[in-house]
Amino acid sequence: MDSNMLITAGSHSTYHFLSLIVLLPALGALIMQLFNDKENTRPNIHRNIAIGFLSADFLLIVIVFSFLFNKQTSQLQLIERISWLPAIGLEWSLGVDGLSAPLVILSGLITLLAAIASWKITNKPKLYFSLILIQASAQALVFLSQDFLLFFLAWELELVPVYLLIAIWGGKRRLYAATKFILYTALASLLILISGLALALSGSEFTLNLSELTARSASGTFAIFCYLGFLVGFGVKLPIFPLHTWLPDAHGEANAPVSMLLAGILLKMGGYALIRFNVQMFPETHIKLAPALIIIGIVNVIYGALNAFAQDNVKRRIACSSVSHMGFVLLGIGAINALGLSGAMLQMISHGLIAAAMFFVTGSFYERTNTLSIPNMGGLAKVLPITFALFLISSLASLALPGMSGFVSEITVFLGITSQEGFTSIFRSITILIAAIGLVLTPIYLLSMCRRVFFGPRIPALAMVKEMNARELSIGLSLLLPTLIIGFWPRIATDIFENSTNALANTLETQTLISISQALQIS
Template sequence: MDASLPLSLASSSLPAVLPEGSAFPWLSLIVLLPATAALVMPLLPGDGSDPRLPRTLALGVLGVDFALILWVFARHFDGGLSELQLVERVSWVPALGLEWSLAADGLSAPLVVLSGLVTLLSVAASWNIRLKTRLYFGLLLVQATAQSLVFLSQDFLLFFLAWELELVPVYLLIAIWGGKQRQYAATKFILYTATASLLILISGLALALSGDSFTLNLSELAARSPGGTFGLLCYLGFLVGFGVKLPMFPLHTWLPDAHGEANAPVSMLLAGVLLKMGGYALLRFNVQMLPDVHLRLAPALIVLGIINIVYGALNAFAQDNVKRRIACSSVSHMGFVLLGIGAIDALGMSGAMLQMISHGLIAAAMFFITGVFYERTETLSIPNMGGLAKVLPITFAFFLASSLASLALPGMSGFISEITVFLGVTSYEGFTIGFRVIAIVLAAIGLVLTPVYLLSLCRRVFFGPRIPALAVVGDMKPRELVIGLTLLVPTLVIGFWPRVAINLYEASTNGLASELASHGAVAMGRLAALG
């Protein structure tokens, strides 16, 4: 590389322009369309209390954006390829080496689809917002842009800017439209995530400076694969930074507070998309960029995953607030993502990806349906509810269906994702048989506890003596039925036909597993030579 251009990315392994055959920057359009609409939002007429025009604009733009996502990935993306596709690369701030660099592969494509769907439905679920409606729907549009940019960025600084950008709308959405303790929950969220971001920035810049030349390109950073103490420190920095968002025990305590105070549409985004950013980033940075360290620390990730699964399930029993109980179940279910990533082999990482997709749909459905009966009962206190199945039979049916999906009922996506993770852990021969057996037995405790706390929640809320104040409430409306079905039908489709999701990412997870195997073989060869 030219010494006079120390910040140049001239030697990047990715093309400097749109690849041959790509006639249009589709990914840039997907990312920028919602943000452009957000800029128009303050110009809309009205006093900010009428949601119709802001809501219509947000719904229309995100509907077009989601349709575009589906069309682009159906027409221009090949799930059978492991390499980056739809590459777009433009020099943005040359003095910093910052590029507008976007691309998709099997790790990012399904999560972009999930993000587009959940964000669109969260707007549709925000039907009764009356406070500062232009700001509210404008923030949801900015959030849509930030989420897509996190999954599609191929420049570290661009990724980090997107990671930081998505914190702002979530903080404001909780702080302004949340419950009675919204300021506490929003402040706790921003303190945890901002501190974690500092570790991510330090680790990423350390990697960028570690080679012969400075680069922010993720593909070039992955090619360096540093090990030793330096690689270990970077890995731990990423693990803690991304573990907060996952969330990983003991960095999870912001989540129940955030869910407990956020309104239902914001909880849909938190559980359906934001937690998946942590899992995606662990695969993209810890596994892909630091494979040698990951091979050493994989057993520790499995231990952390087991703690997440068991602790989250046990903690759910202590919650008397419906949303806080579901939030603790999210901590437990995201433990399976850690378990799959730590399993190292292709099956385990495939299970981790499928668990992120599955949990994104199921958790979003559960929080949406919780919002449905909260609008009618004005309470989330489990002891203050009862007998709702008689007055809300359709709502009960949807909540029960989402609960069954969450507890991994065979035939639903939760079952196939969790069983794939288990098979991944048991099939990797790099772990001793004793370790594999103990890991599976302890993780299975979570599978036993999940039906208990979820079905007891259904019993206490929907059965038993009817609370007089809740004797007459209206059931789900057609709009709410459409939202619920849009989230639950894919869980059935994936449960019976998992290939519809696996085909999107299998080549990428297989590629990651092959890369880890090659690094493991090299390490074993070095040990044999020393011996």
């Protein structure tokens, strides 16, 4: 195991910046409870508190990762370890490296924009914005936790706000969608807990520290069972086929800001956890099962794209496209080399921005048309030219147009697979060919949706809708400009995680050589 991958290699922080990033939104939620929902003199106080605390939190994230985070190392940094419940070995243990840093930045940005997008929430605003703030704390804790039990508690905590946000502020079938979401994710969490505790108990000493669990380098049948438990548990959140069916329902019923959180952050938790746990903790097992992971990724890409064709609801079509795009994350992880892992990380960042933009713009024209049915829309380009422009740009980014982040991430994944000499040439060729079919299908279902919604027969009832305002335009641009910047200058993103993915790839390469050497000795 590469010593750079160990938590003990990093330096400890005495300023607790990571704790502040995690706890600042939760503090805002507590302060919000001092104000009454029926406070007529300040009707927007809850929204303003949420936006204020999330703005401060995002500013802190930018400062910390601009000036205190060292991009030149793969070591964990700004480590904080405080004994919390020593009786069960639980520590408040936080740390950040190249795998978690970009996702913390992404979650801070999207959560802030989702709160601003919730400008018109009038039903139970205190509860709504409190849940948004709690969600912000939970998701940051997921990415920063270095203790398994702390990670698991954060993983479970973020399920509750999402369930309530869908169940209370969703559409007509909101209870069904919210219940389906919580059942899938809660049952998956049992596998995560069982696998984690089994690994914690497997050594001579019980430990929940992630770096110590990584150092155990578990192998054999035990490692396979733990790996599969994590794969299914985290795969529900990614989501992987056939564990994805909660996603279209959740997106179809959630309001636009909640869909921004689902697509922009929650799905990325699954991808991050697969890299952090499956790849980093079980390198030997991951190498053996990588081809199976690639096959699952191909199924995701093709099935998600084909399923999108069948959707006449704009949000459900975008949700199915997310299943397809997250398949590229699986392909990158399965490539077991630096290029593949880099492509997987870049795809998570890219898809987080693009999908959040698409759901936001969809919510914008839903507020004006009161419909998400594609057959019931048409001719909107003339009355909503700015909305059309933003939706078209986000669609082009999603279909991996050269010059945008989606193209860079997906081509990097392809290069990772083609450069993996551990796979046979036939396997690599078939993988690239089938995955490329998904790339061909994507522009068909996205551009056909644009044509039917914004062109075609003009619906008379939609002739007088108003264009989006400056606030909405700012949100859209805040999501789409980074996709253009990353598309033309990928290093602004890859520099953050490159050393970590390279170190992890070196560990996998070392493990491959060890496996080959052992096989030769046996023969």
